[in-house]
Amino acid sequence: MTGPRYTDLVNALPANVPFVGPEEQERARGAPFRARLGANESLFGPSPKAVAAMREEAAQIWKYGDPTSHDLRVAVAAHHGVELGNVLIGEGIDGLLGNLVRLLIGPGDPVVTSEGAYPTFNYHVDGFGGELHKVRYKEDHEDPKRLFSKAKEIGAKLVYLANPDNPMGSWHSGETIAAALDQLPDGCLLLLDEAYVEFAPEGTAAPIEADDPRVIRMRTFSKAYGMAGARIGYAIGAEELIRSFDKIRNHFGMNRVAQAGALAALQDHGWLDYVCRKVDESRHEIARIASESGMAALPSATNFVAVDCGRDGAFATRILEALVKRGVFVRKPMVAPQDRCIRISCGRPEDMAVLAEALPEALAEVRE
Amino acid sequence: MTGPRYTDLVNALPANVPFVGPEEQERARGAPFRARLGANESLFGPSPKAVAAMREEAAQIWKYGDPTSHDLRVAVAAHHGVELGNVLIGEGIDGLLGNLVRLLIGPGDPVVTSEGAYPTFNYHVDGFGGELHKVRYKEDHEDPKRLFSKAKEIGAKLVYLANPDNPMGSWHSGETIAAALDQLPDGCLLLLDEAYVEFAPEGTAAPIEADDPRVIRMRTFSKAYGMAGARIGYAIGAEELIRSFDKIRNHFGMNRVAQAGALAALQDHGWLDYVCRKVDESRHEIARIASESGMAALPSATNFVAVDCGRDGAFATRILEALVKRGVFVRKPMVAPQDRCIRISCGRPEDMAVLAEALPEALAEVRE
Structure with a gap:
């Protein structure tokens, strides 16, 4: 046996x-x-309003959450001034990372990140057989130029950049990121992890259109919104890319109570x-x-x-x-x-x- | 571009x-x-005690859930009289299904299920490139003999059987399932989906040892426990198989409040x-x-x-x-x-x- x-x-x-x-x-x-x-x-x-919303919704836990996360998606789209089709809700950035890697990366596909950057990204790339190429930090900062130049050199399909960075807390201005995009090779997607951007100085969020096919940005309710245990993150990107997640994601994967909490949290400025x-x-x-x-x-x-x-x-x-x-x-x-x-x-x-x-x-x- | x-x-x-x-x-x-x-x-x-536990835990949502789901896993293991290493907590059976398929099935790998059975299983098999072979129901029942015989014929790596069945509500005695295991070909895993078994007559849960390397069974808090929106399911299987999920799963993927709710629900007989x-x-x-x-x-x-x-x-x-x-x-x-x-x-x-x-x-x- x-x-x-x-x-x-x-x-x-x-x-x-x-x-x-x-x-x-x-x-x-x-x-x-x-x-x-x-x-x-x-x-x-978390916001006391988010806690109240979760307590209120707790008795409704017998229902599956809306698989399209419609109400939360509408609120996130309004919050960012983007279209509904540009927004995807997922099980934290970790869950979104896993699905994004699965969409793009198969055995041997080249991927670029910084040596010492977010390990969960590497975990997912390894998990789908991708080939990780790592560049060094520059003075405790992730280095967009070095990342994109390496991506060009090896024909990467995906490059990871966190702004601000974890674990160093360093950051670039959004203009720096946006300007560096010219160096991103054609057909390579930039995954811009903005998990901590709410804590950063004005101008740190990169001025990139939601429909720009070169970039997907990810945000989370785990950090500034104080809801790490809720497992809610979101991605903003071009409609075609956002829609492609529907091919593989766990459609009924979102906790119903957490969705209600995130909706309340988003509105408590x-x-x-x-x-x-x-x-x-x-x-x-x-x-x-x-x-x-x-x-x-x-x-x-x-x-x-x-x-x-x-x-x-x-x-x-x-x-x-x-x-x-x-x-x-x-x-x-x-x-x-x-x-x-x-x-x-x-x-x-x-x-x-x-x-x-x-x-x-x-x-x-x-x-x- | x-x-x-x-x-x-x-x-x-x-x-x-x-x-x-x-x-x-x-x-x-x-x-x-x-x-x-x-x-x-x-x-x-859900159990009013589960609702109370979730309301109590809501303010703690700022913490990530325990990535090992230790307390819930201990309770599930005790509930079934199995070892801690035989139990895996996951994001509902849907999430566990996806990860199980990912562990076993690559492009072209043969898989068996019943025509008209749970579509989310098929979705995951398709999503990892597996080759689905479907056998017919027999008088509105999934048919273990036909399933296992087809599995032998095509050299399947994985076969799906729900007991009781969704969408027909039919069932087999647990003895029937256990006896049919002799026909399961070597190296083929039976995924026994017992999402509804709590509603079934005594003796419907198959008498299969947790350590039996031929079977993984899955249960959920979504049905009898009334917590579909919580996204908590669990798998019971041989330690090596259970441990293998750690290679690919989203370790911090479990909602903290939902874990607390499931723990209370499990104890409210x-x-x-x-x-x-x-x-x-x-x-x-x-x-x-x-x-x-x-x-x-x-x-x-x-x-x-x-x-x-x-x-x-x-x-x-x-x-x-x-x-x-x-x-x-x-x-x-x-x-x-x-x-x-x-x-x-x-x-x-x-x-x-x-x-x-x-x-x-x-x-x-x-x-x-």
Whole structure:
């Protein structure tokens, strides 16, 4: 009796995947984290109106969600001043990434990203057999020129660029991105991940028409809207590309209550402004705390701050481990030279107080 | 400036997919349905304890859900008396189906199902380029012998069998399924879809060990648990197979609030019993209403009833359209001879009253 016969592609994939959630770490350490600052969740929470909408809708959970996410799509289209046909709702950017890769990338198809950029994109490209080509960051920024030049060199079908960037928090002006598009080779799609753009300075969102066939941009309710657990993201792109997702997506995949919450969240502009102000305060506070320990916070256009620990990756990893031991959940960049940093999510004053207490202790322990 | 370059597989997929939700039909007809009896949702709703758990968790939506769904997985494993490693939580059976097909099926790989069985399975097989072979129902039942014999004939990697069946509501004893496994060819996996099994007579769930490498079974919170909009299903299978999903699944894809709701729902045995009693009452009521219009309800082990309209598929389609026009959302089997039926979900007395009013009118209109 033999087991199932996997595809060759699946047989070639690594058995272990590097996604470990904080809950698993908490179970391993036998105690909850004191400050959950590792996943760039919004510790300021979702709009109270979104919570009220979800509570209201909870009893309706017996119904499937609308497979076209019509009402939310209408609201997103209005929010961005684009047509309904330019908008796709999906199970977070992660879900949208997976489907986009599936649409374009088969075994051996070339794809470009930055070394050390968002690992879930790489996971999906590997998962469909694509061939990943990585270019280096330039001074802690993803580098559109280098990305697009590599794309041209290898005939890439897809190139990934996050603006602002995760894990470094760096950003380009939208004009810079739009201008660089001239260098994007014909037939190569730019996936512009704008998960953090609501936190960024005015002008960071690239001025690109929704119908531009060269670009698909992705946004999420997981970050500024404080709804990571809802799994709602959206893509804006040319109608033909948006429609192509209907060939493969899980049509009844959207949670009904989450859709209601996202709709309410999108309309609560006051809450978004409040969160962005609080995030900015916390960025300053993280910088202050870091500097008191002799570390330098990098400029950030996101709801997290990359803190330069001042030595190499091994040193930063020891700091991270010492923080985790003290109940502070943080993560860090994996690739040199960015791996000299740890990445700390913004939080409330009580979270910052835990950080302020733990960071000097962690540093002292590591220096022993 | 050309658009993106899709894979050959995607280019070959049909542009239109046959998934139309009731909300889209409501928008088209300009009015809500009076009775939502088309998607086999549970009109008796979720456990009040599940609703309470979701309302309680709503404010925590800023956190990603646990990517391992640990607590829910532990509860499901205990519920079935299996090991934690035998259980996988996923985005409804639809999401699990998609990932299972992706693990096993590449272009040209042979797959077996029944003609007229669950279309979303076919959608995923087509989506990964598999070659679908369909066998006929036998007296309105999916036929394990015919399925497994076809699987042997063509060297199938995967065979689909729902027990109970959707859309006919028919079922086999679990012993029949287990006994038929001897005929399953080596290296062929049986996907046993038990979405409706909670409604079925004792002994319908097949007595198959969780570690049996020949079978993966799937269950859902969408039907008896009344949480279709939550998008939570689970698979039980051999550890190696369950673990293989980690190579490709969207690890942070589960809604946090839905996980909390499902955990509470699973523990409320009283509610499940109540729903199953109500469903049984409604099955009898649908049979009574059908018989008053001279139609025959087929036996059902699910929360819906296939009603034989007594003529061909075109006639049944006209009845369905006349019902929809009167605000009764129902669906129907698509393949002869099962297409002589319409499929009516069970509902509350008020839903049955709408059906009782609309069905004779619909029949009169069609007979004019």
